[in-house]
Amino acid sequence: MEVSNPKRVLAVSLADEANHLRRVIRDLSGSAPSPVSTSLAGTTHHVALDTRYYKASVPVWLDLVASPAEWAESFLSDEASEVLAVLGGLVVVFALPAPGAPADALRLLIRHVGRVVNAALGGWEWEGVRLAVGVGEAGADDWDELCAEAGLEFVQVGPGRQTQSGLNEFGERTGMARVKEALEANDWAQPDSPPFSDFGDFEAGSDGHPEISDADLDPENLDFGFDRADFEWLRKAIWSAGQQDSPPAENAGASSIREMIASDDAQDGDGACGKGTGPAPGLDGDDDAGVVHDDEVVKLERMIRKLQAVREAGAGLGEAQRDGDDDAGVVHDDEVVKLERMMRKLQAVREAGAGLGEAQRKKMAAHAVAEAMREL
Template identity: 30%
Template sequence: MLREHSAMEIAKSRRILAVSSPDCDILKLLKDLTGSAPATSQGSNAGLSHTWNLETNYYKVEIPIWIDEIRNLTEWKSEFMGDEAKEVVQALGAWIYCFSKPVTQTDLDAIKDTLRAISEVKDNGSEYGWDGACVAVAMPQTVTPYLDISFDDWDDICRDFGFEFIDAEATGRNEYGEQTGIARIKEALQSNDWAMNESLDLDELEPYNENPMDEDSGFNMEGQEMGFEFAALKSALARDESSNDTEDDAHESDQVDELERMMVHLQAARETSSGLSGVDKRRFAAREVEKIMRQL
């Protein structure tokens, strides 16, 4: 008689960093992948955060997903190549690069440049070599005609930079019986190692930890889900990148003042929600944290 076994629970998970250009609907991809996506009323997806509750026959884990938007590749790469960014890269278990299928050769060149930049950031982030999953996902293009590039050509392009190419529009299985499309993304990520290196501690980069709140207040969890952790990391990178600026001291002072104002806002919101029920408290927290995120 076979004995039933319970899936191992991974308490501390590595992160996914999902990046895209502004013209790519990365939130749709995340919804197709995880079943939900973060809401945003902002003009940019940069700094948003999401959570994916992943469960297989062998483990279950809650994976934080950081979302970033690359508007200027040179600036983005410069930020992530700095010393401050190494801990960020080491905390990642997977990269998802989402792009719209190219219409012109210039578009294709931009995709290759981005793949190259991410690859360099990934390799720079760990002195012993980074291990994790890297998928490059081509999203549908609404403009026609677009460049006609075969799957094999895409596969060669992406593998040159350490990525697996996945066409988000594909369904079913390919000629080799392998999963395609969204199902393949899930399969690739499910086979990944999600356990976080215990030597890494991202808590010190989370601004609200300096003024801790009750765990059941709703704000700690919603703060994570709405992007506080990633926003704090991005803020740290921005401070490092601006360190050579002649106005660095004034810039840092402004950031401190801004953070203090946000903490006062968050504390006031927490006190306001103290009489609400659990569900209402979480909804209120999500709205208030979203307001603060728009200021970051």
């Protein structure tokens, strides 16, 4: 059986140990990950799993952690709910410190990853893979114990390429063979239903587009990062999209977000977000309920791309101008903040929808559009 939309693995290391993370992923998959930028953070790599029961190409999200506490807080926030829902594995990679070497940062990383495992994923009751991979030949007893307290299975691997299937005194596999075995034993199939109700409040990140192309859903093209600001890698991807497809300068000076939307409608005709057009199709009980049409989502995405120009226009104005009355002809700070929040939500659903079927992606898109309409 081929698993077409497998769950994801999140593999992390400290920011200054990216070389160990890269090496472990290379040894696991047979090929080195190719960073989408100068940093390994935000890269998606695939690990092929082929057992007698299933075949799957499992996407592995790579992250580098600069502040373990902030990283953990981002995963314990509401914005991370959809990310956690599609995770099937969490792997921490670190270099085993030499005796007497400073290791405070590593201890913090393991403890805060343990917070996420226990508080957000369910600890040992979580059915996903949770591994701590220690690279090196230094003593590992203390780290084995610390990882167990964090809800992680500790696996020690040597500093070189590890392909052998070594066994310990109990006849169990060790090294990279054990890492591969743990991944193969997991169930990577996505649940049939998305992790949100049809009518529940859509709290986590979103980007609803019902008809997303295969290229859009290719995990290799999706930067996925995690911090308190709704995940920094997504933020960078959004800003870069805005700079590549920035709006005309005359639109940057719209007096408010609502006027910017109205100018959109004047150019493109009636749409879901136009003034006086009424509720969006499929969102207020008509015959197309549950379906989001292309023009609705495209219009929202175009508004999001205009955000960069709006911010730049406001940056050159004084505080009094930015916060003046509705007739001042400038952009208000609270409106920009509102659009930023909507932007982050719309972008995150695109990633969450990558592992779902078309019908489920449409439901997610409906939630995203409804949320945006309420905020605007």
